[in-house]
Amino acid sequence: MIAELRSASVDPLWHGIDLAVEPGEFIAVLGPNGVGKSTLLGTMMGTRKLTGGSVSVRGRVGFIPQQHMFPKDLPVRGRDLVSLAMGRRARPEDVDKQLASVGAKAFADRRAGLLSGGQQQLIRQAQAFSQDPELLLCDEPLLSLDPGRARDTxxxxxxxxxxxVCVTHSINPVLGVVDRVLYIGPEGHVVGSVGEVMRSDVLSELYGTRVDVVEVDGRMVIL
Known part of the structure; x- marks a missing residue:
């Protein structure tokens, strides 16, 4: 087990979450805006306190934050940000390898604030992976990425x-790789496999109103 939440609560957003994250597991965190998905990641990072219960995380953590554009006048290059994340002893060749691994080497010598949103997302990926993480916390990591870059990510x-543990606005991009889903709704939460969670009766209970889950051309759509 790499992380565990027991009867975890952040009132008034959510309460009573029990979640054990196993090594190598891929968990998607879903739900409407405002239910506290990003807050959940904050509790696992230790930047947001629980109001009840407990959370424990073991091992190195990498974090891909929700997208906020770097200031345009930020006087550093993309590679400088990755180098800083790797530590003062990072060798240029190691930084290049890290950048290349996420497809960011071609634009890494440009000022970070002048990069496009998608390019900045790849720089953040390189920073997160540079920690040699045992747990990756990702907050909407696919924002601003074109379909090809999103699939690669x-x-x-x-x-x-x-x-x-990946917060995402839709199950579809990760449908082929996800092991379990934590769905946080206005009326509670549920944890389980895609088949157990992404059902009309389950989501209707979480929303407190009728919700339909339909499959269209291999994609799940919530109505």
Missing amino acids: VQRLHEHPAAV
Whole structure:
């Protein structure tokens, strides 16, 4: 076990979450805006306190934060940010390898604030992976990425030996790699496999109103 929440609560957002994250597991965190998905990651990082229960995390943690654009006048390059994340003794060739692993080497010598949103997301990926993490916490890591880059990112997360807890607005991009889903709704939460959670009766109970889950061309749609 790499992380565990027991009867965890952050009132008034959510309460009573029990979740044990196993090494190598991929957990998708879903739910509407405002239910506290990002807050959940904050409790696992130790930047947000619980109001009840407990959380424990073992091992190195990598974090891909929710997208906020770097200031345009930030006087550092993309590679400088990755080098800082790797530590003062990082060798240039190691930084290059890290950048290349996420497809960011071609633009790494540009000022970070002048990069596009998608390019900045790849720099953040390189920073997170540079920690040699055993647990990756990802807050909407696919934002601003084109479909190809998004698929590459999902595959990268899946192939990394770290456990992954990924907040995402849709199950579809990670449908092929996710092991379990934590769905947080206005009326509670549920943890289980995709088949156990992404059902009309389950989500209707979490929302407190009728919700339909349908499959269209291999994609799940919540109505």
